[in-house]
Amino acid sequence: xxxxxxxxxxxxxxxxxxxxxxxxxxxxxxxxxxxxxxxxxxxxxxxxxxxxxxxxxxxxxxxxxxxxxxxxxxxxxxxxxxxxxxxxxxxxxxxxxxxxxxxxxxxxxxxxxxxxxxxxxxxxxxxxxxxxxxxxxxxxxxxxxxxxxxxxxxxxxxxxxxxxxxxxxxxxxxxxxxxxxxxxxxxxxxxxxxxxxxxxxxxxxxxxxxxxxxxxxxxxxxxxxxxxxxxxxxxxxxxxxxxxxxxxxxxxxxxxxxxxxxxxxxxxxxxxxxxxxxxxxxxxxxxxxxxxxxxxxxxxxxxxxxxxxxxxxxxxxxxxxxxx
Ligand SMILES: NC(=O)c1ccc[n+]([C@@H]2O[C@H](COP(=O)([O-])OP(=O)(O)OC[C@H]3O[C@@H](n4cnc5c(N)ncnc54)[C@H](OP(=O)(O)O)[C@@H]3O)[C@@H](O)[C@H]2O)c1
Numbered sequence: 001x002x003x004x005x006x007x008x009x010x011x012x013x014x015x016x017x018x019x020x021x022x023x024x025x026x027x028x029x030x031x032x033x034x035x036x037x038x039x040x041x042x043x044x045x046x047x048x049x050x051x052x053x054x055x056x057x058x059x060x061x062x063x064x065x066x067x068x069x070x071x072x073x074x075x076x077x078x079x080x081x082x083x084x085x086x087x088x089x090x091x092x093x094x095x096x097x098x099x100x101x102x103x104x105x106x107x108x109x110x111x112x113x114x115x116x117x118x119x120x121x122x123x124x125x126x127x128x129x130x131x132x133x134x135x136x137x138x139x140x141x142x143x144x145x146x147x148x149x150x151x152x153x154x155x156x157x158x159x160x161x162x163x164x165x166x167x168x169x170x171x172x173x174x175x176x177x178x179x180x181x182x183x184x185x186x187x188x189x190x191x192x193x194x195x196x197x198x199x200x201x202x203x204x205x206x207x208x209x210x211x212x213x214x215x216x217x218x219x220x221x222x223x224x225x226x227x228x229x230x231x232x233x234x235x236x237x238x239x240x241x242x243x244x245x246x247x248x249x250x251x252x253x254x255x256x257x258x259x260x261x262x263x264x265x266x267x268x269x270x271x272x273x274x275x276x277x278x279x280x281x282x283x284x285x286x287x288x289x290x291x292x293x294x295x296x297x298x299x300x301x302x303x304x305x306x307x308x309x310x311x312x313x314x315x316x317x318x319x320x321x322x323x324x
Contacts, residue, residue, distance in 0.1 A: 003057045003096035004303050009049025012304040015095075020057070023092065023100035025068040030106045032082055036119035037062040037094040038294075039306050039319040041236075046088060047307065050240070059094030060087050061123040063109060073103045081109040081122040081278055084266045095303065097323065104267035107274070111282035113292075118282060120152075120294045120318040126276045127234065127263045128157040132164070134275070135232040135259040136208040140165030143202060147171045147192060147221065148212030148237045149181055152295075152318040157210050158184050159290055160281075169202065171213075180316075192217075197224035213238040218258070219251050227255040234261045294318040 001022045008014050025031050038061050046054035061083040066074045074080060085105030087093040092100070109118055132138045144161050148154050149170035161168050162185030170186035172178065178189040190200055192213060197203055197220045209221040212235025221231040265271040284290040295317030298306040306319050 001097035002300070003092070004059075004300070005056050006047060006054060006058055009047065009054070012307055014047055015058075015303050015307065017301065017303075020096070022098050025070050026100065027070050028103055029100050030069045030074055030080065030082070030103055031067040031098055031100050032062065032064040032080060032106070033067045034062045034094050034097060034099055034323060035064040036115040036320055036322040038119050038123055039310055039321065040123055041310070043088060043095075044307060044311055051089075053089045055086075055088055055090060055092050057092035057094075057096050057099075058088045059096070059099070060084055060089065061119075062094030062099060063115060063118040063122065064099075067098060069103075071103060074106060074108070078108060079110050079118070080106050081118070082106045083122040083126060083273075084263050089264075095321075102267060105273060107276075107278045109278055109282045111279070111286040113282060113286050116294055116297045116320050116322050117285060117292050119320040119322070120292045121278065121281055121285070123263060124152050124156045124318055125160075125281050125292070126266065126273070126278060127261065128153055128160060129276055129281065130263075131210055131232045131234045131261050132157055132161055135234075135261050136210065136230050138164055138166050138208060141167070142207040143167045143169070143205060145169045145171065145190075145200070145202075145206055145209045145221075145224065146186075146212070147196075147209060147217060148235055149186065149189075150174070150177045150316065151212055151235065151237060152315065153235055154210070154212050155184060155317055156292075158186060162186075163284075163290065169200070169206075171196065194220060196220055200224055208232070210234065212236075215239070215241060215243050218243060219246075219253075222253040222256050222258060225253065225256040228257075230257040230259055232259045232261060292318075294320040296320075297322055299324065
């Protein structure tokens with residue numbers, strides 16, 4: 001089969017299309033004919049060698065058709081999504097014609113949507129849904145701030161939070177992007193800055209923050225919450241560096257909650273993939289209640305360009321690759 005192999009750690013030329021053997025069926029796993037896959041920052045970090053683990057074939061998610069499933073958990077030919085479970089990290093991932101994912105990290109996604117749209121769902125929507133409705137417990141009428149809202153993760157969260165009846169304030173570093181965020185349902189927007197809690201008029205009246213900017217603003221996100229409010233740290237758009245000179249006594253806001261979510265726990269005890277309504281999300285998309293369309297669709301041969309676009313911050317939404 002054809003696969004995009006990570007030949008070395010480094011730049012775009014590290015990604016090379018090669019012929020490699022198809023994955024063999026094995027117990028507890030599902031062999032999937034990959035139809036399309038999303039592009040993720042995780043894959044950029046792995047390509048650059050910034051994470052401890054990277055498999056020769058990258059790709060943490062995909063959608064496709066079940067080719068074989070020795071345990072019978074999924075019918076042959078079923079439309080499925082696969083995400084995490086070591087894909088691209090400790091086992092070969094989805095940047096290939098076939099992949100072999102643990103059963104725990106595969107879910108049915110039987111919606112009548114083009115592959116490119118289905119492929120925009122698994123990692124982004126499963127993570128955004130979990131952050132909103134599990135970690136943050138978002139309810140109708142609550143005031144939510146999404147920091148880094150123009151990211152594909154942020155846009156997915158914004159759309160689902162608005163559908164759930166939350167009032168959303170969205171941040172971007174760029175005022176030109178406010179109109180797009182308001183079109184997606186944000187009530188208003190703020191320019192992202194490290195001390196946003198000091199200038200945002202709703203400070204101390206905010207129920208929840210979905211923080212995708214990360215460590216650089218983590219303490220500031222806590223400072224804008226009302227008593228009992230929650231901030232979910234789930235993205236690192238501002239960089240991976242740890243918080244320097246962290247001193248809780250001097251820097252932490254009182255009476256608020258910090259929570260964290262990393263999608264690498266999907267499929268582990270306590271975080272079954274069945275917790276996430278992927279099928280419903282896909283059905284909502286097919287029924288026109290949720291727009292999951294990617295902003296760019298690439299061919300398999302265009303993988304380097306797809307990585308370049310994400311790296312250059314030109315994505316403006318989800319990027320996906322489809323097989324011809
Ligand atoms: N926790 C998890 O399991 C999980 C799962 C998936 C993704 N993530 C993380 O979530 C984040 C978003 O992922 P994505 O794929 O949705 O990203 P993306 O679509 O590539 O995000 C691009 C956006 O990032 C913003 N941005 C770039 N640099 C920034 C900076 N220095 N400060 C603030 N904003 C900046 C830009 O917004 P403006 O130019 O409009 O400001 C841009 O629109 C990433 O850090 C990713 O690693 C985490």
